[in-house]
Amino acid sequence: MLLFMKTKLNPPARLLAGLVMLLTLGAGQQPVQNAAAPLANPLGYGIGDAVANFRLKNVDGRTVSLADFKDGKGAIIVFTCNHCPFSRAYEDRVIALNQRFMSQGFPVIGINPNDPAAYEEDSFENMKVRAREKGYSFPYLADETQEVARAFGATRTPYVVVLKREGDKFTVQYMGTIDDNSQDAGSVTHRYVEDAVNNLLAGKPVGLNTTKSVGCAIKWKTV
Amino acid sequence: MISSVIRFSFLLILLALAQRATAQQVRVVKWPELQTLMSQATDTTYVFNFWATWCKPCLQELPALEALNQAVRGQKVKFLLISMDFVNQLESKVLPLVRSRKLTCPVVLLNETDHNTLIDQIDRSWSGSLPATLIINHQKNRRKLIERPLNFNELRVELTPFL
Known part of the structure; x- marks a missing residue:
């Protein structure tokens, strides 16, 4: 496979x-x-695939698109949400990823793919509250049509896709989980996303480019 | 009057003891123990359901699992509900739910944190989303992972070929 x-x-x-x-x-x-x-995601992008541009509404009211990041080296897309205990367990680590890598050209872009009808906590208003409370230094976007999550083949939160930019093309370099211990950040032994980005920064192959994790299944809107 | 108070207290103690005896315990297990169970060469069919207290569709699926467990009583089928909750939420989340719902299927909490390794060890076709149900019968050389919530009929249809 x-x-x-x-x-x-x-x-x-x-x-x-x-x-x-x-x-x-x-x-x-x-x-x-x-x-x-x-x-993991039979219908989504695979490693090496070019990613289509997307435009989503940010918690600050502005629209953010992937193409806005044309000056960086890539991006760390994090599908996450408010209600999921795994997302919450990783929240500080996501904030830390942005603090560490934004300045090096790999900013975090948070995207909430959940249907707020299923989880009131994931409504746009509650996203704004959460971003303000935790002082998110990265965009936190609402994927209202869920088209972006589907394009990326995301099935759960949190789910990370690391992109590399070449010209105006962003390609998938890593997909999966952040590290190997969701429960305890202090006991982590493998930092998959950090390793992937560090390798990209060093011009090296990513190495382990696909990982799995238990997470909260994304609640899709019923058609 | 006093004797009736004593009798009432005695009754309360008895009730409490009875409650204790029926209230299910949830054991914390590690992967090797589960692996042994999953690879036993036996003619018993095992239905493993991976769930968590924070997973809404999992909670909606629980009654169907409980009902099917009752429906196949006497047949060689064993159900095991495997909670993927964080181990520090055993007392605060898992036990209260197991008891308030009076679950009769045995429940364990799988305390493993390296999910990337674990998920492939359980089943390589599993992406990790919950709920997931894994049905195994070694003697029939059958195994199936279903990565979505099932209702009673769907569960029964999935289980039938194993029996």
Whole structure:
């Protein structure tokens, strides 16, 4: 499946492959030795893919687009929200990521993908309150149509995608979780996002570019 | 009068003891223990449900799991609800919920923090979102992970081929 992720497929082919994958998983004939390789987000961007520009409303009332970050080296996209205990456990670490990497050209862009009808805590008004209380130094955007989360193949919060900018193109370099200990920042041994960004800053390959975590499933709007 | 007070207190103590006896305990487990359980060569079908008290769809799914557990009584099926809550919320969140809902399926709390490693060890097709249900029958060489909340009928349909 890593092969699949690395293979450049045009969007319809990717969609088809994803559907085939889902159908295969649904067939209930998986071997006991789970040989099937991981595919966290069958329909979203893969490593190396160029990302489409997006424009979302920020808690300060202004609209922020990815293209606004054309002077930096990339961006750290963090799908997060107010209500999720995992997002809250990582909140200070997300703030620290921005403090550390914004000045080096990798600012954090927070995006809340949840349907506020499902979680009142995730409403735009409550996003403003949270950003003010915690003094967010980065944009905290509302993905009201959830199109951005879908494009990135996000399924849960928190979920991080590190992008590298070349010209006006942003490409996916890392997707997954922030580090290897959601419960206790003091006991972390692997800082996946930091390592990825540091490697990019050093002009080196990212290394481990996809990780998994338990998180809060994104609540999708019912169509 | 005094004797009735004594009798009443005695009754209260008995009730409290009975309550204690039925109230489910939630054991904290690590991955190796669960792995052993998941890889046992047995003809029993195991239904593992990964959930958390903070996960709304998980809580909505619990009654269906409980009902199916009752419905397949006497068959070789074992249910295990695996809470992914933080271990420091065992007393404050997990136990109160397990008791207020009078859960009859056994519940454990999986205390592992390195999820990137853990999730693939449990099932490589799992992205990590909750709830997730893993059904295993080794003798039938069958295994299936379902990464979404299921209702009673969906659960039954998923379980049937394992029985």
